[in-house]
Amino acid sequence: MNVTVKVCGVTRIEDARGVWAAGADAMGLNFHPGSPRFVDVDTAAALSRTRPPLGAVVGVFVNAKPEDIRLRVRECGLTAVQLHGDEPPEACSGYGVPVIKALRVRGPEDVARARAYVGVGDVSGLLLDGAAPGYGGGGVTFDWSLVARLADCGAPVLVAGGLKPSNVAEAVKATRPYGVDVASGVESAPGIKDLDAVRAFVRTVRTLNLWVEGPP
Numbered sequence: 287m288n289v290t291v292k293v294c295g296v297t298r299i300e301d302a303r304g305v306w307a308a309g310a311d312a313m314g315l316n317f318h319p320g321s322p323r324f325v326d327v328d329t330a331a332a333l334s335r336t337r338p339p340l341g342a343v344v345g346v347f348v349n350a351k352p353e354d355i356r357l358r359v360r361e362c363g364l365t366a367v368q369l370h371g372d373e374p375p376e377a378c379s380g381y382g383v384p385v386i387k388a389l390r391v392r393g394p395e396d397v398a399r400a401r402a403y404v405g406v407g408d409v410s411g412l413l414l415d416g417a418a419p420g421y422g423g424g425g426v427t428f429d430w431s432l433v434a435r436l437a438d439c440g441a442p443v444l445v446a447g448g449l450k451p452s453n454v455a456e457a458v459k460a461t462r463p464y465g466v467d468v469a470s471g472v473e474s475a476p477g478i479k480d481l482d483a484v485r486a487f488v489r490t491v492r493t494l495n496l497w498v499e500g501p502p
């Protein structure tokens with residue numbers, strides 16, 4: 287087992303460098319104007335240029351126009367897009383990069399809804415988030431036991447929502463996800479990453495990977 291780590295909502299070059307140095311697999315850049323982690327195109331492009339050769343840069347969008355998403359993919363060198371709004375399955379392709387469809391989980395019905403996106407268009411993974419007010423980044427967890435309902439769905443599942451260094455181990459043990467994603471749980475203020483917390487978060491997941499596998 288090797289749980290992928292995405293650190294989302296990076297807004298500063300020094301934070302981007304710190305996120306990669308901590309060993310994160312992916313960095314998220316937020317293009318939702320309503321987010322305190324919003325980045326403009328020029329900032330996003332500069333942040334994206336910090337990407338190491340095998341790192342992923344994921345653009346986070348909420349109900350954005352497809353043509354705007356395509357433009358950001360090209361301008362900012364995005365390697366994947368995370369659709370975090372009310373996008374229907376038919377809006378999940380045509381960007382030239384893999385799509386992660388995010389769903390906010392209030393209960394079993396939302397997890398059931400996630401299945402409608404599996405195998406559709408360019409959807410290559412699902413992301414389950416807590417249901418804080420707004421569209422994401424709210425620091426709210428959900429009932430992790432619901433993730434098991436997607437075990438046979440055939441798509442990689444990322445767990446997000448209210449994760450932080452102190453609860454990510456419990457989340458991984460409970461859900462055995464493809465990956466975990468964190469925004470507010472590793473910040474000193476919205477959009478400002480606390481690099482000690484980022485390092486602790488990544489280190490915890492990496493240590494857990496060994497623990498879950500056990501000795502050869």
Ligand SMILES: O=C(O)c1ccccc1N[C@@H]1O[C@H](COP(=O)(O)O)[C@@H](O)[C@H]1O
Pocket residue numbers: 294295314316318321322323346348370413415416421422423424425426446447448449467468469470471
């Ligand atoms: O971070 C935001 O501000 C945000 C805004 C709109 C959509 C998604 C957003 N972030 C995503 O939200 C989840 C959970 O974040 P948190 O760790 O609970 O703060 C995560 O997937 C972010 O990518």
